Amino acid sequence: MNINEQRQARKGGLTFLAKSQLLSADDVSRALRRMAHEIVERNHSHSNLAVIGLQTGGIPFATTIASLLGEILGESVQLGLLDVSFYRDDLSINPVPVSSTTAIDHDLTGQTVVLVDDVLFTGRTIRAALNALSDWGRPQSVQLAVMVDRGHRELPIRPDYVGKNLPTSHNEAIVATLDGVWIGTQVPA
């Protein structure tokens, strides 16, 4: 596990204890390729596509999807990184999250933005990301791509592109990386 994944796994002073692997690296790579094709199919104009990965877990998936889109379209696609720590609605009830880099170097007005994250759970991170995006202009549309949708939404948010639907129970945890997807539990560090 690289540092970002460890940080992800250590969220809130908890450590991820894996129970079983649900997807292999090959499964993940095939799913991402399919999602890239779906993105191309669904968006008729490709010139204003921007892929934005959510820190930290979404970054490797966003990078991969952006380069696959580049391959398919034959032209490179804008890639940005977004950290939503400062936009979260749970700042007062959870420990202050450590922030990481945000790098969106262009105005998003009129663009079709594809937000990319690793796991979609309550939907609160996406809510924060939508708020954050409005500080970079007014996108034409915003779509959501996630590697894993594990259910338990607390907000009216749904993904447009899903790598894998994994029904989980509330106390289970999911770790999704390019090396595979694991299910397990969070235990105090």
Add this chain to the structure above:
Amino acid sequence: MIDSIRGDNLLSLNDLSREAIVEVLDTAESFVEVNQRSIKKVPALKGRVVASLFFEESTRTRLSFETAAKRLSADVLSLAVASSSVKKGESLRDTIATIDALGIDAVVMRHQSSGAALQVSRYVPHVRVINAGDGLHQHPTQGLLDAFTIRQALAERRGTTGLETGAALFANLHILIVGDIRHSRVARSDIAAYVALGAQVRVAAPGTLLPEDIENWPVSVADDFDEALEWADVVGLLRLQRERGSGSFVPSLGEFTQTHGLTFERARRLRPEVLIMHPGPMNRGVEIDSRVADLPAAVIERQVTNGVPIRMAVLYLTVAGSKEGSPK
């Protein structure tokens, strides 16, 4: 040792670990990016109230704290001491109680007495207290922004970013602090930060402007200013604080400039990569020659610019959330 200022007060840098300081510097990197956006505002402290209480005059610290709080979407209560009931003889305790009664989440305070911030933190234990300078004691955010400025400038030269380097660029870095060490809370905070990050710190001053307990400080004392300038990678100048009576500790300002001022002559002999710093406000012609302040090696304006992201980081880490948090 405190390993993180999250959910805590910031009264002094003396008991902060290297990790705690690096966390503030790294968080400030995120806020540098926020300050470059066209919309320079994030909602992290929406609905929080930050009171700014300056019992001593200040331009840059006060403005940069208030800018920082506003860019985090906090509401700012600003007490102009000169036109407040403090002038009618209200005690510090009563002033704090009055402001607290309005419902505040944090106090940013500057006071002429050492220990005033600590005292206030005892009056209002449920409010986060951020020391913006107390007497001769500490000026923590200045120490943090000076460390941040050094890390940023050195990282840029190496073609990397401060975030990538952690505390690595401070290992064996030679930092010389010159001037009125005795009356300087900036020196005390700078030294705490630099030493925690792993730098070697030396001080140079006329004997009368050194504190009496200097041998207990984690620094070496330079015998000769010009030799020390050859040793240094970073030269941090301090203001001769005439309002604290520094003038009577030296025979004359001219003699101070002669022995310990960074004159144009001295600056020309420095290696070109040596950084020149000054916390401001400058006495041009006393501790620093006017032309030296405008050299490319001088990062004085950058220190002011970095004040906003550092203070955003401090407010965010101390005020935004609880220390432990409730379980998810």
